[in-house]
Amino acid sequence: MNREVMLDSYMTYIQLEKNYSIHTVTHYRKDLEDFFAFLDAEGTADIREVEYLHARNYVAALYEQSFSRATVSRKISAVRSFFKYCSREFGLSEEAFRSLHHPKKHERLPRFFYEEELEALFESIAGEDKLSIRNLALFELLYATGMRVSECTSIRLMDLDRTMHIVKVLGKGKKERYIPYGQFAHDALELYMEEARPRLMKNQNHTMLFVNNRGEPLTDRGIRYILSECIKKASLNGAVYPHMIRHTFATHLLNNGADMRTVQELLGHAHLSSTQVYTHVTKEHLRKTYLNAHPRA
Numbered sequence: 001m002n003r004e005v006m007l008d009s010y011m012t013y014i015q016l017e018k019n020y021s022i023h024t025v026t027h028y029r030k031d032l033e034d035f036f037a038f039l040d041a042e043g044t045a046d047i048r049e050v051e052y053l054h055a056r057n058y059v060a061a062l063y064e065q066s067f068s069r070a071t072v073s074r075k076i077s078a079v080r081s082f083f084k085y086c087s088r089e090f091g092l093s094e095e096a097f098r099s100l101h102h103p104k105k106h107e108r109l110p111r112f113f114y115e116e117e118l119e120a121l122f123e124s125i126a127g128e129d130k131l132s133i134r135n136l137a138l139f140e141l142l143y144a145t146g147m148r149v150s151e152c153t154s155i156r157l158m159d160l161d162r163t164m165h166i167v168k169v170l171g172k173g174k175k176e177r178y179i180p181y182g183q184f185a186h187d188a189l190e191l192y193m194e195e196a197r198p199r200l201m202k203n204q205n206h207t208m209l210f211v212n213n214r215g216e217p218l219t220d221r222g223i224r225y226i227l228s229e230c231i232k233k234a235s236l237n238g239a240v241y242p243h244m245i246r247h248t249f250a251t252h253l254l255n256n257g258a259d260m261r262t263v264q265e266l267l268g269h270a271h272l273s274s275t276q277v278y279t280h281v282t283k284e285h286l287r288k289t290y291l292n293a294h295p296r297a
Contacts, residue, residue, distance in 0.1 A: 003036060003047040006047070006082075006086050006089075006090055006092070007029070007032055007033075007036075007082070009085075009089065009090075010032075010082050010085050010086065011025060011028070011029055013085060014028060014081075018173075019172075019173040019174045019175075020173075021150075021172060027074070027078070028078045028081075028082075031074065031075045031078035031079065032078060032079065032082055034075070035058065035075070035078075035079050038058055038061060039054065042054065042057065047092065048092060048093070050083075050093075050096050051096050052095070052096045052099050052100065054096060055079075055096045055097050055099075055100045056100065058079075059072065059076065059100070062075060076097070076100065079097055080094075080097040080098070080100070083096070083097050083098075084098075110243075110244075110247035110250075110251075110277060110278065111244055111247060112244060112247040112248040112250075112251045112252075113244060113245070113248045115252070118143065118248060120234045120235075121139070121230060121231070121234045122136065122139065122140070123234070124230055124233040124234035124235075125139060125230050125233075125234075130195070130196040130199045130200055131196075131200075131213065133188075133191055133192050133195060133196035134192050134196050134197070134200065134210065134211075135226055135230060136188045136192075137185075137188040137189045137191065137192035137193075137196075137210075138152070138210055138218075138223065138226065139227075139230070139245065140184050140185040140188040140189070141167070141181060141185050141188070141189060142242070142245045142246070142249075143185075143245050143248065143249055144181035144182050144184065144185035144249075145167060145169075145179040145180075145181050145185075145249070145266070146179070146245075146246050146249030146250055146253075146266055146267055147167075147169050147179060147246070147268075148171070148172075148243070148246060148268075149220050149223050149224075149242045149243065150220055151169040151170060151171055151268075152169075152210065152223065153208075153210065153217065153218055153219060153220055153222075153223065154169070154170055154208075155167060155168075155169065155208070155209040155210070156207045156208055156209060157193075157207045157208075157209055158207065159209070160189070160209070162186070162189075162190070164180075165180055165181050165182070165183075165185075165186050166178050166179065166180050166181070167179055167181060169268070171268040172268065172270075173270075175268065177265070177268050179266055193209075197209075197211060200212070200213065200215050201215040202214070202215045203215070204216060220242075223242050224241065224242055227241070227242050246267070247278070249266075249267075250263050250267060250275070250278045251278055253266075254278050254279065260272065260275055260276065260279070263275055263278070
């Protein structure tokens with residue numbers, strides 16, 4: 001069986017059975033096609049001839065192209081996962097990449113807003129025009145729930161329980177979860193849905209919660225643009241991205257005594273290890289506070 005047939009079978013598997021996002025599926029296909037191109041350049045068109053030496057040379061070639069450690073790690077994971085699947089389904093040996101050891105990606109501590117910075121951001125957003133009302137509702141909900149931006153853009157009107165202050169989101173792997181939100185987010189959402197959203201909708205007719213100035217559903221890119229504009233207005237320094245609000249949500253909860261399992265559930269993390277990175281953030285925050293405040297530190 002040729003590698004193209006194996007590739008198509010694998011892509012169907014990760015999309016339908018593993019429920020990987022379209023974004024991840026696209027990246028994995030590109031990574032595997034790049035690996036096949038490397039094999040062709042090495043004169044190894046038959047995937048059954050791949051050995052450990054090919055795997056080592058491939059890693060070396062990736063670093064020669066100046067890919068980051070995180071990108072190399074993802075590409076190797078994609079190929080390793082492909083070989084593992086093909087070993088099970090087609091009898092292809094996975095020994096070459098199973099034996100491969102390569103440096104793990106460097107784990108950077110997630111960046112977050114301090115409470116004073118967040119207050120400045122919310123104050124800069126506040127306004128009586130329709131876009132300011134929408135922006136405040138958007139960021140209040142992101143901070144109140146810690147949801148991913150992709151989850152936020154997929155919220156429909158019927159996903160909000162406006163009485164119980166709960167929102168249903170569709171996370172990674174198409175897993176649904178319910179997240180509560182507080183009074184600040186509730187008030188901002190009510191004002192947006194009663195006053196701003198009808199004016200933004202114009203001639204559009206759909207049920208997506210957040211919309212742009214033309215009444216079309218707001219996209220991930222749209223949220224990034226809105227945040228960058230709000231950051232300029234708030235005069236905050238440094239590179240800022242929407243996922244920082246999610247980091248901020250988790251960090252503030254842990255700083256104020258929330259338990260790890262609850263934060264894991266709210267974030268929609270499949271593994272506790274994904275949530276534990278925020279304990280390092282809070283410890284670092286405590287350390288800096290101690291060094292700045294203790295007379296003999």
